[in-house]
Amino acid sequence: MAPLKSLERQYPIIDSNFQQFCASHGIFSVEDLLIHDLYVLVALAEQYPTSERLKQGITQALSIIDGQHQPWLNGMELLEDAQQNKHILSTGCERIDMLLHGGLREGHLTELVGPSSSYKTQVCLQAASNVAKMGEVVFLDTGNSFSPKRIAQFLISDPADKEGNHTILQKVLKNIVCYSVYDIFTLLDVSHQLKSNLTSQTGGQVRLLIVDSISSLITPVLGGSGSHGRALMISAGSFLKKLAHEHNLAVLVTNHMVSGEGGIHKPALGESWKTIPHVRLQLSCEHGTNVCNMCILRHPNMASGKAVKFMIS
CATH class of the missing domain: 1.10.150 (DNA polymerase; domain 1)
Structure with missing residues (x-):
């Protein structure tokens, strides 16, 4: 809220x-x-x-x-909405799409969690470059991670076709709207403005919303014993899910990892946050390589533990 x-x-x-x-x-x-x-x-x-x-x-x-209360819907209404309005968006990576049975689903908030340098941002940029070929992408950049040059690298398959590359790149970059967001209050403001634009149809057809990274915005407000930080976290997560469901968006957020008991790493933001995403994916990178592993931690339609290995070019 x-x-x-x-x-x-x-x-x-x-x-x-x-x-x-x-x-x-x-x-x-x-x-x-x-x-x-x-x-x-x-x-x-x-x-x-x-x-x-x-x-x-x-x-x-x-x-x-x-x-803001959601209307009551029965199971058949939810199924029909999922089948008719919630499409699947390819990430641009064949192996990830195979793991997710097609890619990112509209109406879902998908969390990509992993340690530093595990290629979380690269997966986001690849997904943005692919989805922007057919619709708009909103990229909320919390740490200067958005790179037009990297988008271009994902798009250019034939370096010799300069004219064709320029046309595709121009279309894709025009379809990606990037905002610099450095605190949770700005995130909430931008999210509500996006909702207003989508409701009034003043914007184009936004298909994908990316927040890279959600944890860098929320972690600073979680300190202390008060409940204010937790309330803000739940508010932000719930609103992103509401956006995804009501406006048929795929929402992709990234989250870092912290050290838990016995030095075992776990997703940041704690127990309260882990119930927010529909889908949780863990990403890791083999040391010194661009070989990545992605594992399903949680998915409403698939078993946890399924994994795939892929490379980021």
Whole structure:
């Protein structure tokens, strides 16, 4: 759900005064309201000269929550939606597509987790270059990882065909929209703007949304004993899943690994995050080579443990 600040333009009642009141009680997003006793919050608002307006703001925020509830759907409706509206997008890597029975599925949030230098970004760039041949890609770049030159390398199969290469490269790069995103609040703002554009159909047909990397945005807000960071993490993940489902996007995010018990590495962001992605894939690289291994950690349609080996050119 949205940070309160991003709602001010659409809902003037959620102004700076209301935001300051909420912030003084540890509330920074709509989701934060859900973990507070609203009766206590209303009572606190009564102590302010602008109590009536503050209570109107609380009511408005709660109506936003109600408006974001998903409608009830039966199994047949979900199956029909998956068959008719949720297509599979090739990653551009034959071996990965084979492992995933075709590639990335629209409506799913897929997480690619692996240690540093395991080619996570390269897989993202290859997927972006392939999907952008037929639709738009939004690439949220958190660490200056987006590389137009690398996109070109994935696309050029015949160096002698300069005119053909230029035409394809021009089309693909025009279809990739890249944003620099350096904190979770910007991620939420950009995600909500993307939703607004998709809802009003002011943009083209976005097929793939990439966040490289989601963990670099979330890890800084998870420190301390408070629940605010965790609430922001769940809010961001849930909203990305909502985007994927409602607008038939494939969402691909990357996550790093941290050292766990006994020095065994595990995906970052903890137990609360691991329930967010529909698909979790672990990526590793054979030392000193460009040979990669991808293993399914979680998939709604496939058994965990299936793996494939491939090379990144």
